[in-house]
Amino acid sequence: MSQLYKVKVNGQHELTVDASQGTTLLEVMEQAGLEPHYHCRNGFCGACRVQLVSGEVDYVNDPLAFIRPGDCLACCCTAKTDLEINQ
Amino acid sequence: MSYSTFNKNQINPLHEPMFFGNSVNVARYDQQKHSIFEKLIEKQISFFWRPEEVDVSRDRVDFQALTESEKHIFISNLKYQTLLDSVQGRSPNIALLPIVSIPELETWIETWSFFETIHSRSYTHILRNLFTDPSEVFEDIVINEEIQKRANDISQYYDDLIFYTQLWQTHGEGVWEVDGEEHTVNMRELKKKLFLCINSVNALEAIRFYVSFACTFAFAERDLMEGNSKIIRLIARDENLHLVSTQQILNLWQYGKDDPEMKEIAEELREEALAIFMKAVEQEKQWAHYLFRNGSMIGLNEEMLCQYVEYIANMRMEAIGFDAPFKQRSNPLPWMNKYLVSDNVQVAPQEAEITSYLVGQIDSEVSAADLGDFEL
Ligand code: FES
Ligand SMILES: [Fe+2]
Ligand SMILES: [Fe+2]
Numbered sequence: 001m002s003q004l005y006k007v008k009v010n011g012q013h014e015l016t017v018d019a020s021q022g023t024t025l026l027e028v029m030e031q032a033g034l035e036p037h038y039h040c041r042n043g044f045c046g047a048c049r050v051q052l053v054s055g056e057v058d059y060v061n062d063p064l065a066f067i068r069p070g071d072c073l074a075c076c077c078t079a080k081t082d083l084e085i086n087q
Numbered sequence: 088m089s090y091s092t093f094n095k096n097q098i099n100p101l102h103e104p105m106f107f108g109n110s111v112n113v114a115r116y117d118q119q120k121h122s123i124f125e126k127l128i129e130k131q132i133s134f135f136w137r138p139e140e141v142d143v144s145r146d147r148v149d150f151q152a153l154t155e156s157e158k159h160i161f162i163s164n165l166k167y168q169t170l171l172d173s174v175q176g177r178s179p180n181i182a183l184l185p186i187v188s189i190p191e192l193e194t195w196i197e198t199w200s201f202f203e204t205i206h207s208r209s210y211t212h213i214l215r216n217l218f219t220d221p222s223e224v225f226e227d228i229v230i231n232e233e234i235q236k237r238a239n240d241i242s243q244y245y246d247d248l249i250f251y252t253q254l255w256q257t258h259g260e261g262v263w264e265v266d267g268e269e270h271t272v273n274m275r276e277l278k279k280k281l282f283l284c285i286n287s288v289n290a291l292e293a294i295r296f297y298v299s300f301a302c303t304f305a306f307a308e309r310d311l312m313e314g315n316s317k318i319i320r321l322i323a324r325d326e327n328l329h330l331v332s333t334q335q336i337l338n339l340w341q342y343g344k345d346d347p348e349m350k351e352i353a354e355e356l357r358e359e360a361l362a363i364f365m366k367a368v369e370q371e372k373q374w375a376h377y378l379f380r381n382g383s384m385i386g387l388n389e390e391m392l393c394q395y396v397e398y399i400a401n402m403r404m405e406a407i408g409f410d411a412p413f414k415q416r417s418n419p420l421p422w423m424n425k426y427l428v429s430d431n432v433q434v435a436p437q438e439a440e441i442t443s444y445l446v447g448q449i450d451s452e453v454s455a456a457d458l459g460d461f462e463l
Contacts, residue, residue: 035417035418035421037402037418038424038428039327039424039427039428040324040327040427040428040429041428041429041430042428042429042430044130044327044328044331044429045327045328045330045331045427046330046331046334046402046406047402047427049402049405049406062126064123064126064127064130064328064331065331065334065335065406066123066331066334066335066338066339066406068338068342068406068408069342
């Protein structure tokens with residue numbers, strides 16, 4: 001069953017993501033042709049940090065980078081609700 | 088407060104701050120105040136690698152075909168990396184182990200430093216392959232003025248913390264005269280020095296290293312010096328963990344999740360910490376200038392490298408609560424990322440010794456037949 005959520009990036013791009021596919025926020029942004037920041041793609045370097053303006057995410061693995069309140073790590077999380085993110 | 092290798096007092100490490108509490112006694116990890124450090128240890132150990140597993144023999148031919156300006160870039164880079172890892176291979180141990188107070192962080196520091204020694208050994212592996220006698224390269228590290236300027240800034244905060252910790256552990260708090268100079272030793276001063284030191288280490292691992300990484304991978308983009316590039320990828324993966332560990336420490340302090348006095352100090356010394364990062368960025372730009380003084384290389388020049396430093400610095404500074412100070416928001420060297428993705432880091436099987444396959448894969452099932460006529 002698909003679970004569709006809307007992800008708004010930098011207040012301008014409206015993306016749709018199917019959370020049941022396990023696509024990470026980083027992949028969602030890449031598929032939309034945006035150029036998100038990343039290095040490790042594995043939750044341990046913090047390079048993919050984006051601001052989580054509204055909504056909630058689920059982490060697919062336990063990230064080692066510190067997640068400051070109001071941030072999320074795009075490489076290792078999926079949408080749990082509609083989201084608004086800035087990078 | 089003198090250091091004891093086994094503190095006889097009963098202490099509860101769950102109530103200790105990361106640093107400057109009681110010294111650790113039992114190395115136990117069944118309960119943890121900050122479990123993140125145990126996770127970093129596990130991850131780091133899972134990354135274990137040996138320089139000798141990477142075949143660098145083809146690099147020699149590539150190196151000989153480089154232009155003089157490219158040789159200058161390549162070798163200066165390696166010298167600088169050698170310096171950075173010489174410092175990192177010992178300093179976290181010497182500066183931080185005497186003052187650490189929770190076992191999981193103590194073990195992380197030791198694990199971290201150990202991996203730095205792997206990095207140091209790998210530079211020798213690379214250089215021994217390029218030169219019959221690499222002495223000249225190593226000897227220049229302590230003579231070369233450009234490298235010296237950096238060495239000074241990098242070691243200064245460590246040295247300061249180490250010196251004050253030694254005074255405190257041998258004489259206690261007070262004003263002590265050493266070689267005609269007065270030093271005020273109290274807990275607040277010690278903690279300030281620790282705070283600045285961790286910022287400086289973070290700037291080193293999170294920003295300074297990336298200038299060198301960019302040069303290495305620019306060669307790799309042209310299919311040159313690939314053995315070297317494989318090694319630097321492994322190093323870069325380790326460095327990601329190291330920089331995240333100091334980001335963790337800084338954030339735990341800032342968010343009041345550890346020593347409340349460190350939270351105050353983080354606020355009080357915010358500008359000084361900022362200055363450490365800005366100076367590191369400035370020095371790295373000067374270094375880029377030095378690298379390219381005899382000419383650029385295909386795919387990379389001084390300007391691009393300086394933009395990359397700003398890009399990386401923005402990212403790192405935001406991670407510890409500063410506003411991004413530079414306008415470079417997009418990645419000027421997009422090809423860098425593929426060398427930094429952890430999944431891409433592999434030692435090619437045909438280039439690895441057979442033992443590399445066995446790391447972490449020891450067969451744990453032993454049947455009676457396996458033991459055969461084994462007798463005690
Ligand atoms: S890319 Fe490294 S933590 Fe996400
Ligand atoms: Fe290192
Ligand atoms: Fe390191």
